[in-house]
Amino acid sequence: MKLHEYQARDLIAKYGVAVPGGRVASTPAEARAIAEELGGRVVVKAQIHAGGRGKGRLVEAGETAAMFEKLTTDPANNSGQVKGERVGGVRLADTAEEAEQAAAAILGKHLVSIQTGPEGKLVKNVLVAEQTDVAKEYYVAIIIDGAEAAPLIMASTEGGQEIEVVAANNPDAIVKMPVDAATGFEPYIGRTLAARLGFTGDQANQFSKLLEGLYDTFVATDASLVEVNPLVVTTDGRVIALDAKVTIDDNALFRQKELEALRDKDEEDPLEVLAQDLGVANFIKLEGNIGCVVNGAGLAMATMDTIKLAGGDPANFLDIGTVNDPQRVVNALKVILEDPSVKAILVNIFGGMARVDIIAQGVIDAHKQIKIDVPIVMRLVGTNLAEGEQLLEESGLPVVRAKELGEAAAKAVEAAGKAA
Ligand code: GDP
Ligand code: MN
Numbered sequence: 001m002k003l004h005e006y007q008a009r010d011l012i013a014k015y016g017v018a019v020p021g022g023r024v025a026s027t028p029a030e031a032r033a034i035a036e037e038l039g040g041r042v043v044v045k046a047q048i049h050a051g052g053r054g055k056g057r058l059v060e061a062g063e064t065a066a067m068f069e070k071l072t073t074d075p076a077n078n079s080g081q082v083k084g085e086r087v088g089g090v091r092l093a094d095t096a097e098e099a100e101q102a103a104a105a106i107l108g109k110h111l112v113s114i115q116t117g118p119e120g121k122l123v124k125n126v127l128v129a130e131q132t133d134v135a136k137e138y139y140v141a142i143i144i145d146g147a148e149a150a151p152l153i154m155a156s157t158e159g160g161q162e163i164e165v166v167a168a169n170n171p172d173a174i175v176k177m178p179v180d181a182a183t184g185f186e187p188y189i190g191r192t193l194a195a196r197l198g199f200t201g202d203q204a205n206q207f208s209k210l211l212e213g214l215y216d217t218f219v220a221t222d223a224s225l226v227e228v229n230p231l232v233v234t235t236d237g238r239v240i241a242l243d244a245k246v247t248i249d250d251n252a253l254f255r256q257k258e259l260e261a262l263r264d265k266d267e268e269d270p271l272e273v274l275a276q277d278l279g280v281a282n283f284i285k286l287e288g289n290i291g292c293v294v295n296g297a298g299l300a301m302a303t304m305d306t307i308k309l310a311g312g313d314p315a316n317f318l319d320i321g322t323v324n325d326p327q328r329v330v331n332a333l334k335v336i337l338e339d340p341s342v343k344a345i346l347v348n349i350f351g352g353m354a355r356v357d358i359i360a361q362g363v364i365d366a367h368k369q370i371k372i373d374v375p376i377v378m379r380l381v382g383t384n385l386a387e388g389e390q391l392l393e394e395s396g397l398p399v400v401r402a403k404e405l406g407e408a409a410a411k412a413v414e415a416a417g418k419a420a
Helices: 005-014 028-037 061-073 096-106 163-169 187-197 201-220 250-255 270-277 297-309 326-337 356-369 385-395 405-419
Strands: 022-025 042-046 057-059 090-093 110-112 126-130 134-145 150-156 174-178 223-234 239-241 245-248 283-285 290-294 316-318 344-351 376-382 400-402
Touching: 005 022, 005 126, 005 201, 005 223, 005 245, 022 028, 028 042, 028 096, 028 126, 042 096, 057 061, 061 110, 090 096, 096 126, 134 163, 134 201, 150 163, 150 187, 150 201, 163 174, 174 187, 187 201, 201 223, 201 239, 245 250, 270 283, 270 326, 290 297, 290 316, 290 326, 290 405, 297 316, 297 344, 297 405, 316 326, 326 344, 326 356, 344 356, 344 405, 356 376, 356 385, 376 385, 376 405, 400 405
Parallel strands: 290 344, 344 376, 376 400
Antiparallel strands: 022 126, 042 090, 042 126, 057 110, 134 150, 134 223, 150 174, 223 239, 223 245, 283 316
């Protein structure tokens, strides 16, 4: 689950990270009032679940795809930042009146950046924060390093640009240090990273304290990502976080109820939201036209590969898990059928702990509960296969059967092709 910048900065501030003063606004008048409180010199920042806002562009709803094309095809269109002619979703204002104007120009528009995709994102809120005089920009982030099974701190002197770009052009500029989760953040980690980035004296101390705050946030919130880009040194020598990005691990939300309340479903894919609401975990919407119902993440990946190999395109990734309730299958089909591009559905189940007859019952129940107007191809093996086959047989439903995955994928691709 992603947080907005205004939420993320409040979180890291709670753990001792220095951030500029500021608050969120949903109208230009509110933005003006906050700017007045802050003394007039502010930065007005679009709040969307995507980065690259400073270099993005604000357009009307119908113009997002063309703008996305422009930003992604010519790098020149995606350079420059917050000042001068090129004004995107992050704008400097020197008076409360300018702040109001900036908010009016941003709110209600669609912001397109290289991270939003061609749909862009509708801006509902802006963060109005004290303007900072920046001397130098840095990058820091904490992620989980799967190979090391440990939180990993990454930092760079190349702040203010996407870390992927730095990794591609100048990988030596990124320094990394794993943290032993058992002992946690120790002072030597902060000192070492500060030294490697060239911080000295009091600034090294400020940087270490800030890193420790980010690490505490990461652990306490079950985050999968905490990123500050840019972290800056101000012209008067303070080290502060100018941007904040926090992503919470969805698997931990059951014990992060307070954070779950910060979820902004408007920013998420509507099908994925429906999947969550119906308890169909691990659903990811894709661009193809063959809906997939599969148990197990590995089998789901293999199924998608096989569909591709057969010349088709999956409409989703779905790991339905170990199903012990036919209604889960019904719900999965409901979600898949909400997608108008779906022209065929492939059900590929390996019954280990999951029982094939429960899956078959789910498909039968689905036909009773919802209108299914696309062909369903089923490949079933494993526990209670005979019972499952009998149920399907007796139901008389026109499901297409396949014995092997390759055959099933080919039949699904064929069915989708006929329907398209
Ligand atoms: P992003 O483009 O979505 O990552 O949004 P950021 O919050 O990182 O803002 C983009 C850029 O705007 C930063 O890299 C800074 O260079 C610049 N910026 C943001 N806030 C300020 C500020 O208070 N003062 C100055 N001078 N620049 C700022
Ligand atoms: Mn940023």
